[in-house]
Amino acid sequence: MAQVVIRNLNKKFDEVHAVRDVNLDIRDKEFVVLVGPSGCGKTTTLRMVAGLESITSGRVLIDDRLINDLPPMDRDIAMVFQNYALYPHMSVYDNMAFGLRMRKFDRREIQERVQQAAEILGIENYLQRKPRQLSGGQRQRVALGRAIVRHPQVFLFDEPLSNLDAKLRVQMRVELKKLHDRLGTTAMYVTHDQVEAMTLGDRVVVMKDGVVQQVGEPLELYNQPANLFVAGFLGSPAMNFARAGVVEENGALWVEEEGLRIRIPEDSAARLRRHTGKEVTLGIRPEDLWVATADDPPEFSFGATVEVIEKLGSEILLDVTAGRNTMVAAVDPRVRVTVRDRLRLALNPERLHFFDTISEMAI
Amino acid sequence: MIEGAKWRRWVFFYTPLSGFIVLLLFPFYWMVVTTFRPDNELYRPWNAPNYTPFWTLHPTLAHVEDLLTTTLFARWLLNTMMIATAATIISLFCGLLAGYALSRLKFPYAGLLGTAIFITYLVPQTLLFIPLADIIRNFKLGDTPWALILTYPTFLIPFCTWLMMGYFKAIPKELEECARIDGATRWKAMLYIIFPIAIPGILSAGIFAFTLSWNEFLYALVFLSSPEQKTVPVGVTSELVRGDVFYWGELMAGALLGSIPVAIVYSFFVEHYVAGITGSVKG
Numbered sequence: 217m218a219q220v221v222i223r224n225l226n227k228k229f230d231e232v233h234a235v236r237d238v239n240l241d242i243r244d245k246e247f248v249v250l251v252g253p254s255g256c257g258k259t260t261t262l263r264m265v266a267g268l269e270s271i272t273s274g275r276v277l278i279d280d281r282l283i284n285d286l287p288p289m290d291r292d293i294a295m296v297f298q299n300y301a302l303y304p305h306m307s308v309y310d311n312m313a314f315g316l317r318m319r320k321f322d323r324r325e326i327q328e329r330v331q332q333a334a335e336i337l338g339i340e341n342y343l344q345r346k347p348r349q350l351s352g353g354q355r356q357r358v359a360l361g362r363a364i365v366r367h368p369q370v371f372l373f374d375e376p377l378s379n380l381d382a383k384l385r386v387q388m389r390v391e392l393k394k395l396h397d398r399l400g401t402t403a404m405y406v407t408h409d410q411v412e413a414m415t416l417g418d419r420v421v422v423m424k425d426g427v428v429q430q431v432g433e434p435l436e437l438y439n440q441p442a443n444l445f446v447a448g449f450l451g452s453p454a455m456n457f458a459r460a461g462v463v464e465e466n467g468a469l470w471v472e473e474e475g476l477r478i479r480i481p482e483d484s485a486a487r488l489r490r491h492t493g494k495e496v497t498l499g500i501r502p503e504d505l506w507v508a509t510a511d512d513p514p515e516f517s518f519g520a521t522v523e524v525i526e527k528l529g530s531e532i533l534l535d536v537t538a539g540r541n542t543m544v545a546a547v548d549p550r551v552r553v554t555v556r557d558r559l560r561l562a563l564n565p566e567r568l569h570f571f572d573t574i575s576e577m578a579i
Numbered sequence: 580m581i582e583g584a585k586w587r588r589w590v591f592f593y594t595p596l597s598g599f600i601v602l603l604l605f606p607f608y609w610m611v612v613t614t615f616r617p618d619n620e621l622y623r624p625w626n627a628p629n630y631t632p633f634w635t636l637h638p639t640l641a642h643v644e645d646l647l648t649t650t651l652f653a654r655w656l657l658n659t660m661m662i663a664t665a666a667t668i669i670s671l672f673c674g675l676l677a678g679y680a681l682s683r684l685k686f687p688y689a690g691l692l693g694t695a696i697f698i699t700y701l702v703p704q705t706l707l708f709i710p711l712a713d714i715i716r717n718f719k720l721g722d723t724p725w726a727l728i729l730t731y732p733t734f735l736i737p738f739c740t741w742l743m744m745g746y747f748k749a750i751p752k753e754l755e756e757c758a759r760i761d762g763a764t765r766w767k768a769m770l771y772i773i774f775p776i777a778i779p780g781i782l783s784a785g786i787f788a789f790t791l792s793w794n795e796f797l798y799a800l801v802f803l804s805s806p807e808q809k810t811v812p813v814g815v816t817s818e819l820v821r822g823d824v825f826y827w828g829e830l831m832a833g834a835l836l837g838s839i840p841v842a843i844v845y846s847f848f849v850e851h852y853v854a855g856i857t858g859s860v861k862g
Contacts (some may be wrong), residue, residue, distance in 0.1 A: 268756050289762045301753035305775045314771075315761035417802070 218279050218369035218402045218426040220265065225274035227426075234260045236426040238274070245400045249417035251407055252449070257426035258406045259374055265404060266295050266372050278369060278535050289318075290468040294363035295372040298379060302347035302353045308334075308358050309343040312558065315366045333361040336395070353384045360392075364399060371403040389415060409448050411427050414438070420425050422446045447499050447569055453533060455499045456543040459573060462491045470515075471498055471570075475539020478514035484558045488570060496579065499569035502533065503547035507553070512562035520545075522557045536561065597823075607838075613831040614642055621827055642828030643836070651806055652833060653765060655814035660840065662724050662810060663792040666731035670788050673732065674739025675781065681740065682747040683755070692745060700737035704797050707733065715802055726802035727810070732794045738791070739784045746780030747773065782848050794843055811837040 220242040235257040242248045250258040253534070261428055263269040265276055267288035274281050283291050294315070303311050309330055316326045334340045334496055339355040347355055356376065363371055376392075377385045396403055407413055413420045413575070414434040422429040422437065430442040441447035447455045460473035462480070469480040469488055478498075488496070494573040508517040520536035520543070527549070534545045534553065545561055553559065570579040613621065615638040623630055647653050679694045680686075707830060711730055720726045750773060759769035774781070799813040815833035819826040 266756075266760060266848075268759075286761045287764075288756070289764070293760060295757065295760050297753045297757060298755055299751060301751065302756060303758070303776075305774055314758070314763075318758075318762035318767065348648040366761070385814075 219299045220370055220402060220404065221277040221280075223275040223277075225264060225276065226262065226270065226272045227257070227264060228272045234342050234426050235264070237286050238420060238423075238426075238428055240431065242402060242404065244400055247403045247405065247416060247418045247451035248421060249405045249407060249413040249419075250421045250423060251417075253428075254408055255425075256423040256551060258408075258421075258423050260426075262372050262374055262404055263405045265291075265370075272326070283406040284561050287355055293372055294368040294370075295374065296359045296363050296376045300347075300359040300379070302355055302358055304347055307344050307346055308339065308350070308361075311347065312362045312365050315362065319366075321528075329365045329367075329389075330361075333365045336364070336398070337361050337451040349512060350381050353388065355460070356380060356388060360395070364395070364401075367401075368380075368538075369402065371401050371405075373403065373405040373407075375407055376405075377407070378409075385412075392416060397424075400414050410452065414450065422449060424449075439570065440578070441499075442578055444499075444571045446566055447571070449579075451501060452545065453502045453544045455569070456503050456505075456541075457571075458498045458538075458543070459495055460498050461495050462488055462493065464492050471496065473498075473539055473541070475520075476518045476541065478563070478567070478568075479516075479519065480570075481568070484568065484570060484579075491572075491579065493572075495573050497571040497573050497576075499571060500543070500563055501567065502544045502546040503531075504564045504567040505543070506563075507545075507551050507559035508562035513562075516565050517560045517562040520559060520561050522553050522555055522559065525553060525555060560563035595794050601862060610831045610835050614835050615639060615825055616828065617641065642832040645776060646836070650818050650829070650833075651664055651809070651814065652811075652836070654807055654813045655809050656840075658724060658808065659812075659837070660791060662727045662731070663789050665724075665728045666792045667785055669728070670732045670735035670739050671781065672764070673736045674743050674788075677736070677740040678743025678843070679747055680772065681797045682695055682744045683752070688715040693741075696737045696740050699733060700741070703854060704734065708801050711798070712801060717856060719778045722804050722808050724808070727792075727795070727798055730798050730802065731795060735788045735791060739788055742784045742787070743777070743780060746777050747817040786844060788849055789844060792839055 220240070222238055222240040223243075225235055225238040225240075226233070238257075238261055238571075240248070250261060252258050257542070260269055264271050267283070267286060275571050278291065299532060303314065306314065312330045312333060313326050316329060321329075330343070330533055331340070337360060338371050339354060339361060342350060342354060342358075347358065350358065356379075359376065364552050373392075377388050380388060381473075387411060396416075405416060407416075416473050417434055419432060420437055421431045424445050428439055430446045432440075437446060438450050441450065441455075444457070448457070458473055458476060460471040460476060462479075463470050469485045469492065470476050471480060518538050520538040521540070522534055522536055524533075524535035526533035526535070530549065531546045532549050532551060532553075534547055536545060537545050538558075571577065587778065605677060609738065612633070615637040617637050617639045618641075620631070620635055623862060625632070646843060677696070681689055681696075711733070715721050715730070720729065753770045754772055754776070757771045761766065794812060795810075796812045796816075799810045800817075803809050803813065806814065809817065815837065818828045819833065834851050
């Protein structure tokens with residue numbers, strides 16, 4: 217049992233207000249990922265939970281125990297750093313045993329735990345090596361091993377996969393997920409990589425400028441972003457945005473913009489009615505666009521000119537211009553198009569997103 | 580290494596290198612030759628028919644024997660060894676802690692303090708010995724080894740502090756943070772993680788401090804007066820240069836024997852020492 221509760225957490229460095237009023241409830245056994253661009257305060261938040269950074273104001277509780285003023289060693293947490301932070305002068309075994317020795321575990325217990333962790337991570341054969349004799353992936357495993365031998369209440373991960381090459385990163389991501397399923401330890405994970413966030417997190421916290429933008433399950437964030445930032449941050453290629461005016465014609469609502477005229481579906485219309493005559497930001501994900509056929513109703517499609525074609529294999533990305541806007545459409549790889557083609561793109565009206573242009577909040 | 584034709588390597592590498600080697604080792608060689616040269620050869624005029632300045636055909640240990648029996652050289656050697664070791668230990672201890680604090684702990688004016696410590700290192704000894712002499716007199720330390728053991732740290736501590744500061748800064752702070760999460764207090768993290776990693780830096784600071792105090796001349800000359808208290812550099816020059824008479828053979832023998840311990844210390848730690856200067860920690 218270990219839940220982490222964060223209440224009105226703030227951090228100020230001299231002039232910079234790095235973390236503003238963060239509130240977060242992490243449930244027992246949950247894997248929560250903090251994601252955001254660099255400088256968004258995610259790492260600072262994690263470091264405050266770890267006790268490596270003082271808390272300007274607010275409270276952090278682990279299992280209802282206020283830990284604000286406890287030194288890192290008394291918080292019963294383990295942390296994995298981006299650069300692994302392996303002790304270079306110690307063998308892998310000693311690296312993993314260090315935390316246990318500091319806590320005065322007896323020799324047998326230490327040996328058992330290190331052995332067990334090494335088996336889980338597949339590093340039994342390297343226990344006598346020094347960190348510099350290991351590859352990046354192996355070092356990463358040792359860093360993980362050092363965290364798990366202690367059986368802490370909470371794992372903290374600070375961009376642990378960022379120093380690995382792309383292929384290894386994907387592999388370690390899967391292993392991390394498996395490891396968490398197996399150990400069931402509550403985890404906080406910081407990353408700037410939205411794919412990592414989406415794949416690893418039970419819930420994802422999106423941060424920007426020290427403020428939490430949205431907290432939710434990965435698909436919830438993806439399908440119902442709370443604001444323009446979350447919508448644009450999650451998903452690759454990113455969501456397309458276009459500013460368009462809302463107009464009413466014969467009882468139906470439309471969004472209109474040069475070269476773009478789309479009817480607003482009934483269920484969204486109710487929410488958008490009070491924006492009639494104003495400008496909103498329209499959002500549509502690349503995968504919700506496709507090359508229109510005769511069956512697609514004209515009110516849910518628009519004309520576009522192909523500018524760039526990116527053939528990815530499983531799909532084709534079309535960079536198109538529609539009026540003043542440029543958009544990306546992820547279309548079926550069998551579609552035959554060439555640059556400068558005029559074509560019609562159809563969209564899934566259920567999957568349209570609307571944002572207030574001024575407040576940037578979802579409508 | 581220089582790539583390409585053999586002649587290029589000779590012109591750009593081996594020839595300049597041998598030039599440097601000759602330049603650096605010649606004084607040492609001269610010292611050795613003079614030590615083992617008999618007196619009659621030593622004072623032979625340059626235009627004598629059998630003048631051989633660069634070698635000797637009749638090597639002798641007479642000068643060394645003379646040095647060890649007629650002067651207090653052994654005593655000086657012991658004094659120097661003791662003073663240099665004590666001063667080094669004190670300076671290294673203070674420098675380590677100060678360097679760690681200045682590079683790792685956040686406290687007001689840490690940067691300013693670091694610079695201030697460095698500036699004290701820049702104050703020339705030739706100025707500093709005047710007020711120091713007053714202090715030495717007040718504490719009645721004159722003509723005792725303590726006069727040097729306590730004054731050498733005035734320039735050794737700033738030096739060690741700065742060397743260690745630079746070295747500690749190169750050690751990723753995550754190592755220490757990780758240790759503290761692992762259950763170590765700041766002291767233990769320092770003792771078990773940071774200091775072992777900093778060993779090359781500590782060794783080079785120690786070697787430098789030891790050499791500086793071994794060779795120190797001015798304070799030793801000013802603060803010590805009786806022959807049995809002197810250190811090697813002062814003892815050799817003051818006791819073996821009488822008026823305008825230079826006992827060249829004994830002087831060189833003293834210099835030779837005096838430089839051997841330092842050479843041994845250097846060769847012992849040379850690998851660490853180089854690593855300490857180039858200073859790199861790989862995680």
